[in-house]
Amino acid sequence: MATLNLHHLRLFRATAREGTLTAAARALNISQSAVSTQIKALEADLGHDLFERRGRNLVLTEAGRIALDYAEQIFRASEQLTATFRAVGEQRKVLRVGALATLSRNFQMQFLAPLLGRDDVEVVLRSGTQASLLRALEAMSIDVLLTNQIPARDAASPYLVHRLDEQPVSLVGARSRLALAAQGLPRLLxxxxxxxxxxxxxxxxxxxxxxxxxxxxxxxxxEADDMAMLRLLARADAGVAVIPPIVVRDELAAGLLYELFQLPAITEEFHAVTIARTFPNPLLRDVLEPGLGTVAGLAAGQGGQ
Structure with a gap:
C-alpha cells in the first residue's frame, strides 16, 4: 500500500461529513472534480470503495466508516499537537467556553466566577446550538460546553459530562399575581x-x-425556548412563568417579580461537557470544582437569562 496521503484523507472526511461532492467542494473551496479525483486516489491506495451512491447523496460503505473513524483520530491528534505548541510561550491563559444560546446568563456568570478579574486569564465566550457547539468541542475550538442538554453517548462518544448544578423550578409572576397565588397552587395553575x-x-x-x-x-x-424571553414576558406581566429562579434572580431581589410557588419534583440540571484530551486546558480545573460527578448515562435536559 502507498503512503497515506493526508490531503486525500482530509477531502474524504469533508465529503463524509457533507454527504455530497458538491457540498464538500463548496466547503473546501475547490472544484468538485478535484474532490472526486482525490477520493478515488484514496480508495485506490486503500484498496476499498469508501462510498456508495444513493440518489444524489454519498453514503459510507463499511470500509468508509472504518476509514472515517481513523481519520477523525488522526486529525484530532493533529489539532491537539498544533493547539498545544501554539500555546507555548503565551503569557495569558485562554479558556474558550461554548454555551447553549438559551442557557441562563446568570448560571454562565456563576460558572466563570473563579476566572473573572484575573489578569492572567482571557475568557472567550461563544453561544450556539447544541449540535454546532459539540462540533466545536470535538474540533477543539472550544474547551468546554455549558448546557442543560446531556448529549447522547455510546461507546464511541468522546464526551465527558460533568454535572454542575441542579436548580428548582418555580412559578414566577408580577405583583398582580399575588392575590391569585394566595388561593393555592391548583387555582393559580x-x-x-x-x-x-x-x-x-x-x-x-x-x-x-x-x-x-x-x-x-x-x-x-x-411559549418560548429562550429563558431570557420567558423572563421578559414575566416582567411584562404577560402571565406566570415556569422558570428556574436563578434566571430571574435580579428581578426577585428587586421586587419586580415574585416566586409564587416552587414546583414539586421539577428541576433543571446544568452540565459542563468536555472531551478527553492529552493536554487539557489547565483552567478547566479552576471552574470544574473537585468532586463534581461525571455523567455516563443517556438523558436530556433543557434553559437562559
Whole structure:
C-alpha cells in the first residue's frame, strides 16, 4: 500500500461529513472534480470503495466508516499537537467556553466566577446550538460546553459530562399575581395565564406531566425556548412563568417579580461537557470544582437569562 496521503484523507472526511461532492467542494473551496479525483486516489491506495451512491447523496460503505473513524483520530491528534505548541510561550491563559444560546446568563456568570478579574486569564465566550457547539468541542475550538442538554453517548462518544448544578423550578409572576397565588397552587395553575417553555424541552415535559396528574387544563399565554424571553414576558406581566429562579434572580431581589410557588419534583440540571484530551486546558480545573460527578448515562435536559 502507498503512503497515506493526508490531503486525500482530509477531502474524504469533508465529503463524509457533507454527504455530497458538491457540498464538500463548496466547503473546501475547490472544484468538485478535484474532490472526486482525490477520493478515488484514496480508495485506490486503500484498496476499498469508501462510498456508495444513493440518489444524489454519498453514503459510507463499511470500509468508509472504518476509514472515517481513523481519520477523525488522526486529525484530532493533529489539532491537539498544533493547539498545544501554539500555546507555548503565551503569557495569558485562554479558556474558550461554548454555551447553549438559551442557557441562563446568570448560571454562565456563576460558572466563570473563579476566572473573572484575573489578569492572567482571557475568557472567550461563544453561544450556539447544541449540535454546532459539540462540533466545536470535538474540533477543539472550544474547551468546554455549558448546557442543560446531556448529549447522547455510546461507546464511541468522546464526551465527558460533568454535572454542575441542579436548580428548582418555580412559578414566577408580577405583583398582580399575588392575590391569585394566595388561593393555592391548583387555582393559580388553572386560572392564571401561563408562560411556558416549548413542548420539546424536558422542563416542559415535567410540567405537563404534573398538571395532567392534577387534572388541570392550563391557560397558555406564551411559549418560548429562550429563558431570557420567558423572563421578559414575566416582567411584562404577560402571565406566570415556569422558570428556574436563578434566571430571574435580579428581578426577585428587586421586587419586580415574585416566586409564587416552587414546583414539586421539577428541576433543571446544568452540565459542563468536555472531551478527553492529552493536554487539557489547565483552567478547566479552576471552574470544574473537585468532586463534581461525571455523567455516563443517556438523558436530556433543557434553559437562559
Amino acid at each position: 388553572a386560572h392564571a395565564p401561563l408562560i411556558l417553555p416549548t413542548p420539546e424541552t424536558a422542563l416542559r415535559a415535567g410540567f405537563d406531566a404534573m398538571i395532567e396528574q392534577m387534572g388541570i387544563v392550563p391557560r397558555i399565554a406564551a
